[in-house]
Amino acid sequence: MKRKPTIHEVAERAGVGIGTVSRVLNNHPAVRPETRARVLKAMEELGYTPNPHARRIAGGRSYTVSVLLPFVATEFYRRLLEGLESVLLEKRYDLALFPILSLARLERYLQSSTLAYLTDGLILASYDLSERFEGGRLPTDRPVVLVDARNPRYDSVYLDNHLGGRMAGEYLARFPGAIFAIKVEEEPDRVFRHTVFSERMAGFREALLEAGRPFPEDHLYVTRLSPEGGRLALRYFLEKASPPINVFAGADQVALGVLEEAQRLGLTPGKEVRVLGYDGHPFTEELGLSTVAQPVEAMGARAAQLLLERMQGYTGPPRQVRFEPMLIERPSTASPKEAPYVP
Amino acid sequence: MKRKPTIHEVAERAGVGIGTVSRVLNNHPAVRPETRARVLKAMEELGYTPNPHARRIAGGRSYTVSVLLPFVATEFYRRLLEGLESVLLEKRYDLALFPILSLARLERYLQSSTLAYLTDGLILASYDLSERFEGGRLPTDRPVVLVDARNPRYDSVYLDNHLGGRMAGEYLARFPGAIFAIKVEEEPDRVFRHTVFSERMAGFREALLEAGRPFPEDHLYVTRLSPEGGRLALRYFLEKASPPINVFAGADQVALGVLEEAQRLGLTPGKEVRVLGYDGHPFTEELGLSTVAQPVEAMGARAAQLLLERMQGYTGPPRQVRFEPMLIERPSTASPKEAPYVP
């Protein structure tokens, strides 16, 4: 394959200077329309496309945004990417993902410079990095936006998980029957720990306390993020109390398992076993699963917007954008009117 | 944040020329050990790290490999990345993912140049691009390796899905009871179509034919890649035939749903309903799900190796690396010895 054409070849073919070609590339207004057309034609004929590395080196844009994220294979990140993509694609930006699949990889990103830090902007998903970097700042001078995480030094887009937990608690407190909860285990690896699940549980506990509903320690089951965890949890709960019981599953994936196990045991969801998930993933709808929904796509889109503003030169103080979850009631929890809680 | 130090500052501090610094960076042998040490010390003190854009521009390495892939939120790609990562991390390469989340994004990658094409090498997952690009070649002169796809022009690492289908067919043909299969629907979007599921079914049919087992058209159920599809499929199958029945689910995700539905209906997996998955994802083990296992991690690792060789200058003809699946027998299909098929 022959070498890619450069700006010089375009300039020569169009009979203009390289500066003019560059201005055409960057949509600079000071180019006469017919000159612009000539240049575009030359580019077309040569199959020219600019080199992002060179653009970036020369102090321009590479039109690429990096996303550092811990995992890729979950519904949450799928939705987050969808939100980011929707905004960035429209603005003609590319999205480069840098998955942090292992501790070794994280170490590498913490120290060495990587392409990730040298694109036009950086989105950091689910990490609060203040503890990890000296000075609590990433080794880059590009704009950085956090999403699903908070840090006072950077623009942050986050969900109020404490509130979500409260909403779950307030809601379930209105039903008769014992109340249980499943807490998703944090990665044993300290590095990858994030705090969303703890925050949810804290809010949940708080709401139950205020509602005067007991929540003994053995009503909490801790497990990994998988349906299997939900199955085991339900069996455990049924040893502690008889139906009807109410389960806050902490995550939709886990709630799924609770639902399945209930059905297998012949217990009617929404009646003998009320199940409330968390996340609001699309699959909950067809399952009739009640859930505390996170607007993940909207959070992603907002993060992308904040980053675009920074890349366009905005230099105000860090912005903290808080999103609120929304409780969606579905058959997996019957309406509390039908069976109100009587202390 | 102050500007990052450059090679010149390192050179000055170490009292050497920039050429020497560059040689240290690139592990060139012709540097005296104590000079090397001095340079490394200067780098350390200045917190210097090289700029990948500049390295790439100057004709060197950026030490980054791009991966173009269609989806991110599936177990398959998680495993594939794990395989790629294991090899590349060791060789000190970064991995940049470019997810193709939409048709618009694909179009963009087909035409314009993007950072993806300008790293040191490119891995293309699950796409055969020969139809999409003029001349059947990507617009890049970097080495390209395909994985989970085949193209005679490029190094390819692929699984023999036809064989996998055959193995499934031969295996299930040994059991009594009607035989059913679930075919995973291809994306309606023509662009994202891939052929793995069709290949599996073709092999499956072939094997049944040879074994003299009938497979009428209405024994095939088509659905999306989700457990829900498996549930619906099983109910449909049970209208067509009574237990025992044998189901080739085409994908582990789908098999999962079949298994769940069977349990819910009070049918014993491995006895009244035999279920065979495809993929060999880790979760199948704890579920006792028999499956035609793909060595996805190994395929990823191999692809990374092929790419590394190309990046190191190997220029032989395109290599086609074929992997074979392996049937793993678990409780979801009892041993055929216990209940052999008698025509």
Add this chain to the structure above:
DNA sequence: AAGTTTCCATGAAGGGCTTCCACCCCCTGC
């Protein structure tokens, strides 16, 4: 008509690196 302003266009400089040639120094071998 001469002086201003505006509009376009040019190409050198520069950005951070690799490569390569030139050069120096020191060790061999005769």
Add this chain to the structure above:
DNA sequence: GCAGGGGGTGGAAGCCCTTCATGGAAACTT
């Protein structure tokens, strides 16, 4: 003692762009 050969080293040239003086020409002024 001298040519020859390496091992080390320095820095100019070059990679592909953007930016920024610089300047020519056309469009306005008074």
